[in-house]
Amino acid sequence: MVEPLHPTVAEVTARIESRSQDLRAGYLEQLGAARAQGRARGRLSCTNLAHGFAAAGSDQPPLAGLQWPNLAIVSAYNDMLSAHQPLGAYPELIKAAAREVTATAQFAGGVPAMCDGVTQGQPGMELSLLSRDVIAMATAIALSHDMFDGTLALGVCDKIVPGLVIGALSYGHLPTVFVPAGPMTSGLANDEKARIRQQFAEGKIGRAELLEAESRAYHGPGTCTFYGTANSNQMLMEVMGLHLPGTAFVNPNTPLRDALTAEAARQCGRLAHAAERGIGDMLDARAFVNAIVGLLATGGSTNHTLHLVAMARAAGLIVTWDDFGALSAVTPSLAKIYPNGSADVNHFHAAGGMGFLMAELLRGGLLHPDVETVVGSGLSAYTREPRLAEDGRVEWVDAPAQSGDTDVLRGLDNPFAPTGGLRVLDGNLGRGVIKVSAVKPEHRVIEAPAMVFEDQQALIDAFQAGRMNHDLVAVVRGQGPKANGMPELHKLTPQLGVLQDRGFKVALVTDGRMSGASGKVPAAIHVTPEVADGGPLGKVRDGDVIRLDGERGTLEAQVSASVWAMREVAAVPTSPPGYGRELFSALRAANNGAEAGAASLF
Numbered sequence: 001m002v003e004p005l006h007p008t009v010a011e012v013t014a015r016i017e018s019r020s021q022d023l024r025a026g027y028l029e030q031l032g033a034a035r036a037q038g039r040a041r042g043r044l045s046c047t048n049l050a051h052g053f054a055a056a057g058s059d060q061p062p063l064a065g066l067q068w069p070n071l072a073i074v075s076a077y078n079d080m081l082s083a084h085q086p087l088g089a090y091p092e093l094i095k096a097a098a099r100e101v102t103a104t105a106q107f108a109g110g111v112p113a114m115c116d117g118v119t120q121g122q123p124g125m126e127l128s129l130l131s132r133d134v135i136a137m138a139t140a141i142a143l144s145h146d147m148f149d150g151t152l153a154l155g156v157c158d159k160i161v162p163g164l165v166i167g168a169l170s171y172g173h174l175p176t177v178f179v180p181a182g183p184m185t186s187g188l189a190n191d192e193k194a195r196i197r198q199q200f201a202e203g204k205i206g207r208a209e210l211l212e213a214e215s216r217a218y219h220g221p222g223t224c225t226f227y228g229t230a231n232s233n234q235m236l237m238e239v240m241g242l243h244l245p246g247t248a249f250v251n252p253n254t255p256l257r258d259a260l261t262a263e264a265a266r267q268c269g270r271l272a273h274a275a276e277r278g279i280g281d282m283l284d285a286r287a288f289v290n291a292i293v294g295l296l297a298t299g300g301s302t303n304h305t306l307h308l309v310a311m312a313r314a315a316g317l318i319v320t321w322d323d324f325g326a327l328s329a330v331t332p333s334l335a336k337i338y339p340n341g342s343a344d345v346n347h348f349h350a351a352g353g354m355g356f357l358m359a360e361l362l363r364g365g366l367l368h369p370d371v372e373t374v375v376g377s378g379l380s381a382y383t384r385e386p387r388l389a390e391d392g393r394v395e396w397v398d399a400p401a402q403s404g405d406t407d408v409l410r411g412l413d414n415p416f417a418p419t420g421g422l423r424v425l426d427g428n429l430g431r432g433v434i435k436v437s438a439v440k441p442e443h444r445v446i447e448a449p450a451m452v453f454e455d456q457q458a459l460i461d462a463f464q465a466g467r468m469n470h471d472l473v474a475v476v477r478g479q480g481p482k483a484n485g486m487p488e489l490h491k492l493t494p495q496l497g498v499l500q501d502r503g504f505k506v507a508l509v510t511d512g513r514m515s516g517a518s519g520k521v522p523a524a525i526h527v528t529p530e531v532a533d534g535g536p537l538g539k540v541r542d543g544d545v546i547r548l549d550g551e552r553g554t555l556e557a558q559v560s561a562s563v564w565a566m567r568e569v570a571a572v573p574t575s576p577p578g579y580g581r582e583l584f585s586a587l588r589a590a591n592n593g594a595e596a597g598a599a600s601l602f
Ligand SMILES: O=C(O)[C@H](O)[C@@H](O)[C@H](O)[C@H](O)COP(=O)(O)O
Pocket: 115, 116, 117, 118, 120, 158, 227, 228, 229, 230, 301, 303, 488, 490, 514, 515, 516, 517
């Protein structure tokens, strides 16, 4: 029996629609005007058009005419991200498949893709969040040739899918289908990887053993198998109807994966022929509420308290952290994937994956069922999963009605927790977020003296000097978007995890970010206003008692109001030149802050 739409889901949707009314109306007007201009190529001069198909070979005749729609391939391929390396082979597969539905496809442009695993703890991480907006701009540049009637977006990882969505929404009248590569096969278990890292942090093993373990964890093409931001993106693309159903977690370089890529191209061609609606029409308030529910039900990455807000803004919608908080209170936790548990996304997929999850959320009235998707109206198609048919194409079958492993994936009748494990924090240190789904209950409320650090290395040095063997709240500040680009501080997880395992009460408070793969240590992150904007985190001094209450959602420095009022906000060093950081000073200066999506575009 399917429950009626949950009242909180309806209420949050209504308040997003209400506060966004004028912005959304203006955005839809822009889409209507673009659509009214007809087939893109028809607006070009003969000279423009000839330039556009000069190198198109046998596709020149259909491109010279206007009967066949032309699809833009916007790709984040590179060899650096294991998740994107398989994308290199996709364009030729896509072009051939498009022709089967009398459409052409051209590689319209590449977008940059940073690997947060390579840059974690390194200076390059200071470009990572800012790269999301650069990816959005690069997507618009690719589409600006005005040769296209549909978009195929090839990308998976952290900032790439959000950037591609934001960029595609600037051409929101075009149908857009996302095409992933899928997760690498399972290697060293994620919790074993984390245990070995803590041994290295304590000096119990050397670099050779650590590298050997890491190489067994990250061993081949495909997305890393923990449930971080990249795999949260994959889940979101299904819930938002931007993927073909069940495509998220099919491994790369398999016949089914290639069949799905070809079918995505054909489906985009069909949508371009119909020219009825684009990604901007599809991604309405309901789609974003569904996305937040999917994130909460699966314990997804905290980075989406930034990215989903920025993505929604690109569609003319204003989403707030309080919307996340309200939905978290009514969304049960149905999946336990590392760092929320020990399983990885391959286990999740095998246990029933997205098809089972969507069926449960729809049955509970937790998703708007009647949204538009790239395979038509309604989400019921997403309760099915792809199989390779006899003819080598894709067929869809019902997902299992029961979870294949209730340690990884559960139904509404026995959730891991009654709520979604994301809390909004408020108090005299500002506002922030905390993901408690990966934090044991006994560690969710921490009251301890502050140790203040201006950068990650200072904390690592203090740990190695043995100065942290006590209860503490590590305040790592000056890590906001305007200061140094808001890096992830995930590199601190092993040290803080060792202190927690030694029995100390430990928490992290920062205006920076953590990785979607961060977990067991309670972390109040995205604290806003950031210190570089005069945020109160800049008033904290060593020894101040700080209380982080992840259950009640409070973040307080227990300092008298009179002393607090007298304190100056500490100055924070800004990003030094080098690593290209100096090229991003305008983006940092224009950043609109964590709660508004930490974007420099709007
Ligand atoms: O938000 C995320 O999911 C992270 O940015 C992730 O993409 C990053 O790669 C982590 O650093 C991987 O985890 P390890 O660094 O622990 O391998």
